[in-house]
Amino acid sequence: MSRRVEEKAQARQKVAELRAARLRAERRKRLLIALGAVAIVVVVVGGLIVVRLTGGGKQTTATPSGTADTAIVSALAAVPATTFDQVGSDGVQGGPAAITAPALTANGKPKVLYIGAEYCPFCAAERWPVAVALSRFGSFSNLGTTHSASDDVYPNTPTLSFHGATYTSQYLAFTGVETTTNQKVNGQYAPLDTPTAADQQTFDTYNQPPYVQSGGSIPFIDLGGKFVSSGATYSPAILAGRTQADIANALKDPSSPISRAVDASANGYTAALCQVTGNQPGNVCTSPAVTAAAGKLGRS
Incomplete structure (x- = not known):
């Protein structure tokens, strides 16, 4: 058991x-x-x-800063004359206005002075037509690529940068000043380029009424002391969601909203520059679109 x-x-x-x-x-x-x-x-x-x-x-629209590749720089100078003529200059908001001032020169040539900042969305938009117009008179090297600030209106607008760029032309001299980057340090956009005393004086003198309608705005562009422009000539929203390559490729297409904004604004700048250079080069300054835009140049 x-x-x-x-x-x-x-x-x-x-x-x-x-x-x-x-x-x-x-x-x-x-x-x-x-x-x-x-x-x-x-x-x-x-x-x-x-x-x-x-x-x-x-990828987001905040494309990285860097150097513009050859295709982008080439596209700035390769907009067909027929495209410029088809887009004309209608619809451009503002643009160069004639002023009475001493000639602005450098190295014996009329000088174009651009002052802006990389964070600025309106500068981002306006660099495109300024670069396209200047590319009809000369050539750029070391152009940069960047975007406007991510915490401003029209965030991350894709654009070029004139910081460190050089411009070669038999007709014009160019100074591009980007005063700050698009990145903040201790709550402020980090400094980049410092205008010379003479360029700062030009900015302070002519970037206010009666020379421009909205005083103190950037970008500020002085074209040989004969014309000035302040602010953007079209809305940065047109460039939203694009890359620099997208924009460069669209410049040749007259049906593109980008071309109708950028190239049309470039026609206005070109017309002003032709008056600064004595209508040289002739093939540019006698084109139908430039001739028509010359009749629309504003006065301060």
Whole structure:
């Protein structure tokens, strides 16, 4: 009797041990699954961080700053004459206005002075027609690419930058001043270019009424001391969601809203520059669009 009781007790003990073993195995399995899930999350998050830091993944309109590639620079100077003529200069808001002032020159040539800032969305828009117009009289090298500030109106407007750029022309001299970057340091946009004392005086003198309608605005452009322009001639919204390459490619298409804004504004600047250069070069200054735009140049 006692032997059967002992055997039953041993059997119950073995059952209990088997159950305990199964529980331990189940716990280990659950632990391994949990650890595996954590590892996957760590890998995924780490991968996303790496992608973000290296610039991979989905691109936003905040295209990186850098040097404009050859295709973009070439496109500025390759807008067909027929495109300029088709877009004309209707719909341009403001633009160069004639002033009475001493001639603005550098190295014996009429000088174009641009003062803006990389954070500024209106500067971002206006650099395009200014660069297109100047490319009809000469050529740029070391043009930059950047975008307006992400925390301003029309955020991340894709654009060029005149910081560090050089311009070569037999007709004109050019000074491009970008006073700040598009990045804040201690709550202020970081400084970039400093105007010379003479350029600052030009800005202070002519970037106010009666020379321009809205005093103190940027961008400010002085064209040889004969014309000035302040602010943008079209809405930066037209460039939203595009890249610099997109914009450059659209310049040749007269049906594109970008071409109708940028090239039309460039016609106005070209007409003013032709008066500064004595209507040189002739093939540019006698074109139908430039001739028509000359009759629309405002007066301060």
